[in-house]
Amino acid sequence: MVTVRKAASGKRIFLRLCDSRFSLQISFAEPLRDTSAKTEPAALGARHNGGHVDRRSFIKLLGTAAVGGAAGKASQAQASPPPPMKDLAAARKTTSICPYCAVGCGLLVYTDRASGKIIHIEGDPEHPINRGTLCAKGSGLYQMAVNPARMTKVLHREPHSDKWEEKSWDWALERIAELVQQTRDNSFEATNTQGQRVMRTTAMAHLGSAALDNEECWLLQAMMRSLGLVYIEHQARI
Numbered sequence: 643m644v645t646v647r648k649a650a651s652g653k654r655i656f657l658r659l660c661d662s663r664f665s666l667q668i669s670f671a672e673p674l675r676d677t678s679a680k681t682e683p684a685a686l687g688a689r690h691n692g693g694h695v696d697r698r699s700f701i702k703l704l705g706t707a708a709v710g711g712a713a714g715k716a717s718q719a720q721a722s723p724p725p726p727m728k729d730l731a732a733a734r735k736t737t738s739i740c741p742y743c744a745v746g747c748g749l750l751v752y753t754d755r756a757s758g759k760i761i762h763i764e765g766d767p768e769h770p771i772n773r774g775t776l777c778a779k780g781s782g783l784y785q786m787a788v789n790p791a792r793m794t795k796v797l798h799r800e801p802h803s804d805k806w807e808e809k810s811w812d813w814a815l816e817r818i819a820e821l822v823q824q825t826r827d828n829s830f831e832a833t834n835t836q837g838q839r840v841m842r843t844t845a846m847a848h849l850g851s852a853a854l855d856n857e858e859c860w861l862l863q864a865m866m867r868s869l870g871l872v873y874i875e876h877q878a879r880i
Contacts, residue, residue: 744852847873
């Protein structure tokens with residue numbers, strides 16, 4: 643979309659090129675005129691007419707924008723289209739939160755009622771944070787949930803081993819609990835070097851997810867503090 647706007651003073655013209663991938667605004671101190679007969683063509687980005695783009699540089703900018711737009715459309719053509727509206731209307735719609743960063747954008751997750759599989763994910767227009775919009779990572783969230791390369795089983799490699807072994811989730815949880823207990827017991831300090839009571843371990847740390855709500859954060863804090871952890875951080879602060 644191209645928008646031309648003239649300033650109230652009549653001495654400046656603003657030209658705005660808008661697309662879904664970029665926005666370019668160029669201002670002219672006076673109406674466009676051909677200066678190629680008087681000056682040598684400048685490289686892209688050179689400034690004429692009191693610090694603004696002349697006609698030849700503007701044409702170069704316009705050509706670059708057109709090539710970039712065509713490349714963007716070509717890459718978009720390879721993406722799979724969303725399901726038909728009739729499929730979405732019949733699907734189960736559930737609200738969720740994007741797991742990537744601390745912004746906490748709302749999502750609408752569409753699940754096929756027969757198979758129980760996710761068929762589409764989009765921004766929630768009623769969510770107060772993002773109001774239906776999503777960033778590039780959030781827009782591709784469907785690929786994280788529905789991806790043939792996604793691991794769904796526990797893989798474990800023994801020390802000094804050269805191969806991975808499949809394990810059950812129950813085994814993984816028991817193993818994690820065992821290592822946490824072992825590390826805490828081996829590194830726990832009841833008092834420091836000055837004889838002060840500290841009741842801590844500095845051999846472990848906890849990093850919270852940016853998608854945690856207040857209640858989940860409270861529970862994790864209580865659990866980590868009870869273990870004696872002092873290195874407790876949150877992903878949103880990193």
